[in-house]
Structures are given as C-alpha cells and as structure tokens.
Amino acid sequence: MSKTFTREEVARHTSESDLWIIIDTDIYDLSRFVELHPGGVFPLMQVAGKDATDQFYEMHKQDVLLKYKRFKIGTIAGEKPQIHMYQPGELSKVPYAESSFFMGYKSPYYSERHTQFRQAVRKILDELKPQAQEYEATGERPSDEFTQILGKHHLLAANIGPDAVKLLPPGTLLPGGIKVEEYDYFFELVLHEEFARWVSPGTGTGVLGGMTISLPTVVNFAKPHIKAKVVPEVLSGQKRMALAISEPYTGSDVAGIKTTATLSADGSHYIVNGVKKWISTGRFADYFSTAVRTDKGISMLLIERSEGVETKAIHTSYAQSAGTAYVSFENVKVPVENLLGVENQGFKVVLSNFNHERYSMLCGASMAARIIIQDCFKWANQRKVFGKRLIDQPVIRNKLAGMISQMESMHAWLENLTYQMNHMSYNEQSTKLAGPLALCKYQMTRMLHNVADDACQIFGGRAITKTGMGRNIETFQRTYKFSAILGGSEEIMADLGVRQAMKYFPRDARL
Ligand SMILES: Cc1cc2nc3c(=O)[nH]c(=O)nc-3n(C[C@H](O)[C@H](O)[C@H](O)COP(=O)(O)OP(=O)(O)OC[C@H]3O[C@@H](n4cnc5c(N)ncnc54)[C@H](O)[C@@H]3O)c2cc1C
Structure with missing residues (x-):
C-alpha cells in the first residue's frame, strides 16, 4: 500500500x-x-x-x-485524484477523440464487437508504442521480434483486410475474440486507426506499409504454390515485402517505367534490369512485387532478394525506420513461375491494388488528424497565457471548430465508403469506388493540411519541437504531406475522381 x-x-x-x-x-x-x-x-x-x-x-x-x-x-492523505491517468487500451472521453460510435453515439455501422476489437488492439499497440516511437526517433530497422508480435496477434493480416484475414487458419481468433468470418471493413478501419495512434509514420510504414500494398498482388495473382509459401511467411512477420513500381523517371505516370524483364533463351526465367525509387520497407524487404517492362507491355514479377538486388536508404522527412529505399536490379534471375498474373497484363495487377492502398491511407489519415485535435483540445485547456487558458480565447475555439468539423466530415464520408466496400463485390468496388476513394483521399489530405496549420498555431513553439508536449504535432506537421503524395498525389486523385465521374455522366444532361 x-x-x-x-x-x-x-x-x-x-x-x-x-x-x-x-x-x-x-x-x-x-x-x-x-x-x-x-x-x-x-x-x-x-x-x-x-x-x-x-x-x-x-x-x-x-x-x-x-x-x-x-x-x-x-x-x-484523504484526497481523491482529480486528474485521470490514462490506462492502456481505454477509450478517451475527450470530445471528438474517438469517432462518434465509440463515444456513445448511435451508428448503423458498428456493434459492440468493434468496441471489443478496438480496445483489445489498443492494448496491444499501447504496449508496443514506446518501442515504435523509439524506432521513429532513431530510424532503426524495426526488429523481427517487434514485427512478429504483430504477426502473432494476426494484426499483419488484419491490416491487409478481410480477404487476407480469410487466409488465416480456420478457427483463428483476432484480438477481442473476433472470428475470421466476422472481420469486415469496419474492423479494418478500426485497426488502421489504432496503428495511427503510434504517431510514428516512419515505423508504421517500415513494418506495415510495404507489406500492405504488395502482398495482395501475391494473394490475388501468384501461382498457388508461391502463394502457399509467401503468404504465411509475410503474415507471420518472418519475411518482409515491398511494392516496387515507382522509378526515378516516373511516379504518377506508371506507364513510363523503364525496368526491363527479358525472357531467357530456355524460357525458364526472366533477367531483370532497372531501378526503383522511394520503395517503402524496401531496405528491409525479402520480396519485391515489381513492375517491369516485358516485350509487349508491363508485367508484375515477384522478385526475391538475391544476387543483383541492392537496396540503399533514401532520406525523407520521416524516419529511416520506414526503410524507404532506392532499389537496383542488375541481371537478376527471376523464375518465370514468379510472374504475377498474365505477362504483359501487369497493369491490371497494379490497378487492382490502388483502391485498397488508398482506403488504408484514408483510415490512418483520419485518425492522425483526430489525435492532433485531441492534443490541441487538451493543450488549449491546460495552457495558460495572459492569465487565461488558451481555450478561453475565441480565436482558439474558432480554430478547434474548424479542425473538428473538417475532420468529422471526412470521417463520415470514409464510413460511408467503408459501408459500400462491405456490400460490394471486388469487381463492383473496382468500378464504382475508384472515383469516390480518390476524391475522398484528395479532400482528406486537404483537411490534414488545414489541421496541421491550425495545430501549429495552437501549440506555438512546441509544434516545432521534436520532443515533449508538442511531439505529436511536430511529427504530424512534418509528415502529413506523405499522404498527399504517396498512393496517388492530390492532383492525380482530384483528376481521377472527376474523370471517373465523367464516365457515368448522362449524355442527355443539360443545365
Ligand atoms: C516516402 C515515399 C514512399 C513511397 N513508397 C512507394 C512504394 O512503396 N512503392 C512505389 O512504387 N512507389 C512509392 N512511392 C512513390 C510515389 O507513389 C510517387 O512519389 C507518387 O506516385 C508521385 O510520383 P512522383 O513523386 O514521381 O511525382 P511526379 O509524378 O513527378 O509528379 C510531380 C507533381 O506533379 C503533379 N502531377 C503529375 N502529373 C500531373 C498531371 N497530369 N496533372 C496535374 N498534376 C500532375 C503530381 O501531383 C505531383 O505533385 C513513394 C514515394 C515516397 C515519397
């Protein structure tokens, strides 16, 4: 006692x-x-x-x-605490710190099962958070042990979505006792949000980024025996994987890639030559799902780290723990059985992945803003300036109003899109959701921009100080642009969204 x-x-x-x-x-x-x-x-x-x-x-x-x-x-003696000490796994009571259902409001989208899952995941990730933030600060490679804890709790599969969860052995239970067949896109939304609470975008990318955007190419397009080997290795955290499409010459314009794959004379393997740039998790990856130019078009190959594959660090605004790499392939021999999908039809593989990549980014981005708003709300309540709390200044309340309403509007759209994903076949999602997801991403990152700006002003000097009270704000304002460039930049998203809408524009419509 x-x-x-x-x-x-x-x-x-x-x-x-x-x-x-x-x-x-x-x-x-x-x-x-x-x-x-x-x-x-x-x-x-x-x-x-x-x-x-x-x-x-x-x-x-x-x-x-x-x-x-x-x-x-x-x-x-005899006094009761006045300040609540956060306990691992608990939900916040600060207004708008959780999405509305998790603050006691009604929702057609969630059930108590989602709350159980969120709290169980939060507890696991809270325990890992100090280590995740340490990797973010030092730039160190997240350890195998760290990654494998996520694998052990099935969070790597859960991060890729319901289809990957279905590949787990029958009877597997996810945190909170969630059954594999229960796991829908709302659970996935919750999971991405929980990872965002690390406020360690580099570490998150290093551990999850490459895998999340690349493994689906194996799940959906690899030969069965390759899939049977690679999927369990990656979902358990034994092996790491990256998606290698962008090159120094071409980012947004995927069709412009120059990496080549030439079939050997005996037809048993391809010889790959070329370079890839900004490959997330690339420095640590064992496998690269790689876009290459074959004789009549673009193809996708699963390339194992082997002779002729080299990776070098690229220093970006977030941590080196992201493993962002410059990858070079020099006369790399790749067995033909590693072809993903059909030769010269790799574009289909590339495109098949984009919706989910963007969806997972949207979920993380929405929570990233929510965390920043919570920090601002708390800070404005406890910081005293000119004899008053910051929150007592109308101009600060006005900033909070703008941040909250923009973030909640985006979250409501995201939940609507999640609902569509739950009720559409994969093909229907591909045709109907590419445009709305692109526009949602465009507006989500505009919202991040506004939140970063206001949060900096509310936090003052601490917003540009890497440690202490403003650590989250400093990280956010330095890294929110990643979401506005990766997975399709704002300009490309805006354009894609309107072009997709034009496809369904009625010919007979007139003003
Ligand atoms: C940290 C990081 C991690 C990444 N991870 C990966 C990865 O894992 N795998 C991978 O394959 N790639 C990855 N990328 C690459 C990323 O997808 C590209 O950076 C992105 O597609 C944009 O390409 P770019 O940077 O070459 O810009 P560019 O294509 O050169 O475009 C430059 C600017 O011009 C704008 N622009 C381009 N075309 C148009 C147009 N038609 N109309 C109007 N504006 C236009 C763009 O919006 C952009 O703002 C990563 C990039 C970064 C920075």
Missing part, C-alpha cells in the same frame, strides 16, 4: 537535497532527480514542497510521470 502524507508534511521538503512536490494527489521525492532535470534546478525549486500540478501539465505529458514513477513516494 502506498504511504500517505499531509500537504503540511510535504511543505517541509524544500531544499535541493530534500525536494518533494505534489502532482494531483501523488507525492514525488525529486531529491535524486534535481541534477538530472532537463529544465534545470530553478523550475523545481519554485515548486519545492508545493502542489506542482498546473506547472507540471504546462510543460509535460503524462508519459513523463510513468517514466519517472520510481520517484513517487506516496499520496496525500
């Missing part, structure tokens, strides 16, 4: 060598920490022997209390 003290007792410990403070109702003996305090001795001496709750929360996140819990020596 924790020791209890009175406030008067705490007030007697006010020297550098004997320094106690109160945060909420907890008492910390900082005598051994004074010299280590990154902010120096002065701020601690100002609150020595006193209640430092307001001063603490003006400067630090709750994580700091967890990190230094060894200095906690007791609590104030």
Whole structure:
C-alpha cells in the first residue's frame, strides 16, 4: 500500500537535497532527480514542497510521470485524484477523440464487437508504442521480434483486410475474440486507426506499409504454390515485402517505367534490369512485387532478394525506420513461375491494388488528424497565457471548430465508403469506388493540411519541437504531406475522381 502524507508534511521538503512536490494527489521525492532535470534546478525549486500540478501539465505529458514513477513516494492523505491517468487500451472521453460510435453515439455501422476489437488492439499497440516511437526517433530497422508480435496477434493480416484475414487458419481468433468470418471493413478501419495512434509514420510504414500494398498482388495473382509459401511467411512477420513500381523517371505516370524483364533463351526465367525509387520497407524487404517492362507491355514479377538486388536508404522527412529505399536490379534471375498474373497484363495487377492502398491511407489519415485535435483540445485547456487558458480565447475555439468539423466530415464520408466496400463485390468496388476513394483521399489530405496549420498555431513553439508536449504535432506537421503524395498525389486523385465521374455522366444532361 502506498504511504500517505499531509500537504503540511510535504511543505517541509524544500531544499535541493530534500525536494518533494505534489502532482494531483501523488507525492514525488525529486531529491535524486534535481541534477538530472532537463529544465534545470530553478523550475523545481519554485515548486519545492508545493502542489506542482498546473506547472507540471504546462510543460509535460503524462508519459513523463510513468517514466519517472520510481520517484513517487506516496499520496496525500484523504484526497481523491482529480486528474485521470490514462490506462492502456481505454477509450478517451475527450470530445471528438474517438469517432462518434465509440463515444456513445448511435451508428448503423458498428456493434459492440468493434468496441471489443478496438480496445483489445489498443492494448496491444499501447504496449508496443514506446518501442515504435523509439524506432521513429532513431530510424532503426524495426526488429523481427517487434514485427512478429504483430504477426502473432494476426494484426499483419488484419491490416491487409478481410480477404487476407480469410487466409488465416480456420478457427483463428483476432484480438477481442473476433472470428475470421466476422472481420469486415469496419474492423479494418478500426485497426488502421489504432496503428495511427503510434504517431510514428516512419515505423508504421517500415513494418506495415510495404507489406500492405504488395502482398495482395501475391494473394490475388501468384501461382498457388508461391502463394502457399509467401503468404504465411509475410503474415507471420518472418519475411518482409515491398511494392516496387515507382522509378526515378516516373511516379504518377506508371506507364513510363523503364525496368526491363527479358525472357531467357530456355524460357525458364526472366533477367531483370532497372531501378526503383522511394520503395517503402524496401531496405528491409525479402520480396519485391515489381513492375517491369516485358516485350509487349508491363508485367508484375515477384522478385526475391538475391544476387543483383541492392537496396540503399533514401532520406525523407520521416524516419529511416520506414526503410524507404532506392532499389537496383542488375541481371537478376527471376523464375518465370514468379510472374504475377498474365505477362504483359501487369497493369491490371497494379490497378487492382490502388483502391485498397488508398482506403488504408484514408483510415490512418483520419485518425492522425483526430489525435492532433485531441492534443490541441487538451493543450488549449491546460495552457495558460495572459492569465487565461488558451481555450478561453475565441480565436482558439474558432480554430478547434474548424479542425473538428473538417475532420468529422471526412470521417463520415470514409464510413460511408467503408459501408459500400462491405456490400460490394471486388469487381463492383473496382468500378464504382475508384472515383469516390480518390476524391475522398484528395479532400482528406486537404483537411490534414488545414489541421496541421491550425495545430501549429495552437501549440506555438512546441509544434516545432521534436520532443515533449508538442511531439505529436511536430511529427504530424512534418509528415502529413506523405499522404498527399504517396498512393496517388492530390492532383492525380482530384483528376481521377472527376474523370471517373465523367464516365457515368448522362449524355442527355443539360443545365
Ligand atoms: C516516402 C515515399 C514512399 C513511397 N513508397 C512507394 C512504394 O512503396 N512503392 C512505389 O512504387 N512507389 C512509392 N512511392 C512513390 C510515389 O507513389 C510517387 O512519389 C507518387 O506516385 C508521385 O510520383 P512522383 O513523386 O514521381 O511525382 P511526379 O509524378 O513527378 O509528379 C510531380 C507533381 O506533379 C503533379 N502531377 C503529375 N502529373 C500531373 C498531371 N497530369 N496533372 C496535374 N498534376 C500532375 C503530381 O501531383 C505531383 O505533385 C513513394 C514515394 C515516397 C515519397
């Protein structure tokens, strides 16, 4: 049982060598920490022997209390805590911090099963979060063990969607006791949102990015024996995989790729030569689902890391833990059985993947904004300037109003699209949803732009400081543009959306 003290007792410990403070109702003996305090001795001496709750929360996140819990020596006798300490897996009560169903509103889309899944996943990912953020800070390759924990909980399959989950052994249960056959796109939406809570876009890309956009090409187009080998390896986290389409010469214009695959004289293998640029997870990948030019068009090949395959780091605005790579293929021998789909019809494979890639990005982006808004809401409540909380300033409330309404509007569209995906065959999705998903992505990233801008202004200097209170805001404002470029840039999405709509434009329509 924790020791209890009175406030008067705490007030007697006010020297550098004997320094106690109160945060909420907890008492910390900082005598051994004074010299280590990154902010120096002065701020601690100002609150020595006193209640430092307001001063603490003006400067630090709750994580700091967890990190230094060894200095906690007791609590104030007879007082009840006033501040809620976050517990792993719990849902937030801060308005708009969760989508409406998870805050107690009605929804036609979800059931309690989705809540069970969300909380179970959140608990798992909360435990991994400090490590994910560490990789984000150091740029280190996420370890095999880290990736395999996700595999063990079936979160790698779940990240690819209901079709990949169906490939898990019969009887497999996902977190929260969710059965394989129950897993629909709303569960997938929840899962992407939960991964976004790491606020570690580099690490997320390194562990999940390459795999999520490349494994479906194997699931849907590989020869059965290749699929039987590669799918379990990747879904368990034993092997890593990347999608290699873009090249230094061509990004948006996929048809312009120059990497070649020439059939050998005996027809047993292709010889691949060329270079690929910005390949997510590429530096760590064992397999590359690769777009190549064959004699009469574009084809897709599954290339295993082997002689002639080289990967080099590309330094982007997010962490090196993303494994973003420049990949070169020099006379790489690839067995013909590794052809994905039909020779010269690789475009079909490339296009088949885009809707889901964009969908998964939308889910993560919507939650990324939600987290930032939650941080802003909390910060505006606890930061005092000119003798008032920031939230007491109408201009700050106006910014929050704009952020919340833009984010919630986008989320409502995303849920509508999720519902369509749940009720459409794959072919129907391909024809009917390419345009709306593209337009939703276009507007989602415009929303991210606005949220990043307002969040920076609300956080001030901390928005451009990599650690501490503003860590999430700094990460977000530095990386939100990734979603506006990857998986189809804003301009291309806008154009695709309207061109798709034009296909269904009635010829007889007149103003
Ligand atoms: C960090 C990172 C990770 C990536 N991961 C992968 C990966 O795993 N696999 C992979 O294959 N690729 C990957 N990419 C590549 C990504 O898909 C391309 O960057 C993207 O398609 C845009 O291509 P680009 O950068 O060459 O831009 P470009 O195609 O050169 O376009 C430049 C700009 O012009 C605009 N533009 C282009 N065409 C038009 C037009 N017709 N009308 C109006 N505007 C236009 C674009 O919107 C863009 O803003 C990644 C890129 C990055 C930065």
